[in-house]
Amino acid sequence: MARINEHYQKLKAGYLFPEIGRRVRTFQQDNPNAKIIRMGIGDGVLPLAPAIVAAMKTAVDEMGQTEAFHGYGPERGYEFLAKAILDNDYRPRGVDLQVEEIFISDGSKCDSGNIQEIFALESKVAIVDPVYPVYVDTNVMAGRTGSIDSEGRYERMVYLPATAENGFSPPPPDMGVDLVYLCSPNNPTGATLTREQMKSWVDYAHRHDAVILFDAAYEAFITDPEIPHSIYEIPGAKEVAIEFRSFSKTAGFTGTRCAFMVVPMALKGIGRENEKVSINTLWNRRHSTKFNGVSYPVQRGAEACYTPEGQKQIQENINYYLENARIIRAGLEKLKMDVYGGVNAPYIWLKTPGGIDSWKFFDKLLNEAHIVGTPGSGFGPTGEGYFRLSAFALRENVTEAVERIHSRLKL
Numbered sequence: 001m002a003r004i005n006e007h008y009q010k011l012k013a014g015y016l017f018p019e020i021g022r023r024v025r026t027f028q029q030d031n032p033n034a035k036i037i038r039m040g041i042g043d044g045v046l047p048l049a050p051a052i053v054a055a056m057k058t059a060v061d062e063m064g065q066t067e068a069f070h071g072y073g074p075e076r077g078y079e080f081l082a083k084a085i086l087d088n089d090y091r092p093r094g095v096d097l098q099v100e101e102i103f104i105s106d107g108s109k110c111d112s113g114n115i116q117e118i119f120a121l122e123s124k125v126a127i128v129d130p131v132y133p134v135y136v137d138t139n140v141m142a143g144r145t146g147s148i149d150s151e152g153r154y155e156r157m158v159y160l161p162a163t164a165e166n167g168f169s170p171p172p173p174d175m176g177v178d179l180v181y182l183c184s185p186n187n188p189t190g191a192t193l194t195r196e197q198m199k200s201w202v203d204y205a206h207r208h209d210a211v212i213l214f215d216a217a218y219e220a221f222i223t224d225p226e227i228p229h230s231i232y233e234i235p236g237a238k239e240v241a242i243e244f245r246s247f248s249k250t251a252g253f254t255g256t257r258c259a260f261m262v263v264p265m266a267l268k269g270i271g272r273e274n275e276k277v278s279i280n281t282l283w284n285r286r287h288s289t290k291f292n293g294v295s296y297p298v299q300r301g302a303e304a305c306y307t308p309e310g311q312k313q314i315q316e317n318i319n320y321y322l323e324n325a326r327i328i329r330a331g332l333e334k335l336k337m338d339v340y341g342g343v344n345a346p347y348i349w350l351k352t353p354g355g356i357d358s359w360k361f362f363d364k365l366l367n368e369a370h371i372v373g374t375p376g377s378g379f380g381p382t383g384e385g386y387f388r389l390s391a392f393a394l395r396e397n398v399t400e401a402v403e404r405i406h407s408r409l410k411l
């Protein structure tokens, strides 16, 4: 029999969402009449904007005609979409990028999971804790860590605890690392990095020759005009950072799949003979070897996000989710709970009342209020004692959830 990649056996068993699913199914079987409200997974519930649907339909019709048929497209994406991205997401923010620096893909999960492949196995990796589990798990799979300890920390991984004291945005460590994953607005805490905090990371990366892997999947939820949407708004970031963006949360593409990565020409790594190597060239090699492009109709749909109607329609959806977040936040604050996030992000991060652990609160919320959320400990050991509620829900469910928390939860 073939030996397996043993690094997979280091992964913490029972990944977060399957365990949530198991507990919810058991509860539903025991309580068949309970109407469960799901505020666990970060997945949109509003339909695609009409401008996007129309663009996709037109593109599908083209695919049915000999003259307009599209076969394999460029692996890195069509230029029409890359140009729309540059003109709308970057140029208005004073960030000048070229089409060759954009790589269109089918998701930021894949991008943020795959990027580690082009870096050395010996690379020292830092993550903010708690965070999107993909960054840690993909480095574990690659063999960049040792085994997990009793508290849920992998050997050789550098954990930067995000706590209420540091506003859930830990500063750069004293030690040097090679790769650091940052996520702003953050999943799960909803915290954002200020311009000064981003600058301290860019300075850190220059000082230590580190590469910042900047996940901006939630940038569209930023309401505070002082908060940068892109790491490249910080001078010097092009030499040290890769940025991940996705249409998933911005425009409801979780089921449609489209995202992109920015890999600046100015970003360099070190090769075998200590020579400088273009990360863009390396990623282009990787991307075009293992990926054959996002479908043409989907890229046309993504392009439509940047039309005036598209912009207006997706902004309405974002405002809807942000209003949900405001309602949840206000409802919990009325109960004197400690709540964070939910202002520049679709997630509310709360301290479990009475100091109970994250899974205990999960069971309590499910049993007493029939609401599903996400235990903070599932995002990293420092998330223990916290809980995430997602604003990706229908308004009537949000208001009912808040009402139930007030009337049924025994605090």
Ligand SMILES: *Cc1c(COP(=O)(O)O)cnc(C)c1O
Residues within 6 Å of the ligand: 042, 106, 107, 108, 109, 110, 112, 132, 183, 187, 215, 217, 245, 246, 247, 248, 249, 253, 254, 258, 259
């Ligand atoms: C949802 C999410 C993404 C986007 O993933 P897709 O694969 O593009 O759907 C990326 N990063 C974080 C932190 C997320 O929560």
